[in-house]
Amino acid sequence: MKLIVGNRNYSSWSLRGWLACKQSGQLFEVLTVPLYGEDWEAQKRNSEDLAPSSGKVPILWDGEAVAWDSLAIVEYLADRVGRDRFWPKPDDARAMARSMVAEMHSSYQALRRECPMNIRARVEGYSPSEAAAADVIRILQLWAEARARFGKGGPFLFGAFCAADIFYAPVVSRFLTYGIPVPGFAGAYMQAVWEHEWMGEWIAAAESEDWVIEQYEQPVRV
Numbered sequence: 001m002k003l004i005v006g007n008r009n010y011s012s013w014s015l016r017g018w019l020a021c022k023q024s025g026q027l028f029e030v031l032t033v034p035l036y037g038e039d040w041e042a043q044k045r046n047s048e049d050l051a052p053s054s055g056k057v058p059i060l061w062d063g064e065a066v067a068w069d070s071l072a073i074v075e076y077l078a079d080r081v082g083r084d085r086f087w088p089k090p091d092d093a094r095a096m097a098r099s100m101v102a103e104m105h106s107s108y109q110a111l112r113r114e115c116p117m118n119i120r121a122r123v124e125g126y127s128p129s130e131a132a133a134a135d136v137i138r139i140l141q142l143w144a145e146a147r148a149r150f151g152k153g154g155p156f157l158f159g160a161f162c163a164a165d166i167f168y169a170p171v172v173s174r175f176l177t178y179g180i181p182v183p184g185f186a187g188a189y190m191q192a193v194w195e196h197e198w199m200g201e202w203i204a205a206a207e208s209e210d211w212v213i214e215q216y217e218q219p220v221r222v
Contacts (some may be wrong), residue, residue, distance in 0.1 A: 001028040002061040004049055008036040008206035010216050012117040012170035014204060016070035017058030019166040021199045022078040023086060033057060071105050074163050086163040091106050093150040097157070097164045100142050104167040111135035115174045116216040119206040126178040136180055139171060143186055155192035169193055 003021050005014035021028045031049065053059045053068035058065045060076065067076040078086040083167070088094045110131035128136065146157040146164065153159030157168070172193045175182060182190065193199060 001026060002034055002049075003028050004031045004032060004057055004059045004061075006033060006057045007209060007211050007213065008032070008202055009119050009209050010117055010213055011035060011057060012173070013056075013070045014058045015117075015170050015173075016166050017022070017060065017073045018202060019169060020070065020074045020077055020086075020163070020200055021060070022164075023161070024081050025085070026077070026081065028060075035213065065162060070079070070167075071101065074101075074166065075134060078163075086166075087151065088158045088160075090150075093158055096146060096150070100146065100157070100164050101167045103142070104171070108135040108139065108171075111139075111171075111174065115178045115180075117170050117173050117178050118216055119173055119203055121177050121217065123178050126180075128178075128180070136175075140182060140186055143189060144167075144183075144217065147185055147189065155189065157189065163195065165193060169199065 001021065003017060005011060006019055008014065018030070033050070049061065050059065052059075052066045056068055058068065058070060058073060060073045062076075062080075065076070067073050074086060088097050110129060114129060114132045115126070143157060150158045154161075156162065157164045172190045174180070174189060176194065194203075
């Protein structure tokens with residue numbers, strides 16, 4: 001399999017696709033495409049690898065099969081290797097995990113807009129807008145419920161690392177970058193995600209990148 005990702009420092013969706021591939025246990029190679037570089041528009045138009053997704057990353061090639069969008073990649077890999085590798089087994093836990101992933105996939109636009117992922121940065125004095133603060137509260141409520149109901153088997157949202165953690169890993173990065181205060185249980189969860197072996201690998205790669213995207217170097221002021 002071949003996974004095409006954007007800059008590791010900034011591309012939250014690429015992080016999700018990469019973690020999904022790691023979770024699958026399958027061998028895969030990674031091709032990094034620097035986003036918004038000088039030849040970015042030309043690459044989107046001319047690259048056969050990027051053509052099916054119109055230049056969006058991540059994109060996974062598995063022979064002739066191609067999946068783009070991180071949620072589609074999770075589902076494709078779950079079909080390939082077994083759904084229990086990605087989702088909790090009990091019906092009630094799996095229903096909540098799926099709902100949390102779907103909500104992450106479609107929501108929290110204010111937090112996304114104001115706090116672009118930037119693994120290398122630490123921003124002081126950030127004050128979220130009312131809309132972004134509401135997003136933070138909602139996320140913390142979901143984390144608290146998942147941990148209380150289903151998290152007794154380990155440090156992650158549903159105990160063991162699963163698709164829900166894959167989808168909220170970039171949120172952990174955002175909370176750390178912008179110094180967003182969280183209660184103790186959330187801090188412990190964030191530490192578990194940040195210290196996960198795969199996250200360590202991704203973070204190290206992000207820190208070694210030379211690319212800088214200026215528009216993502218500061219929070220968006222509202």
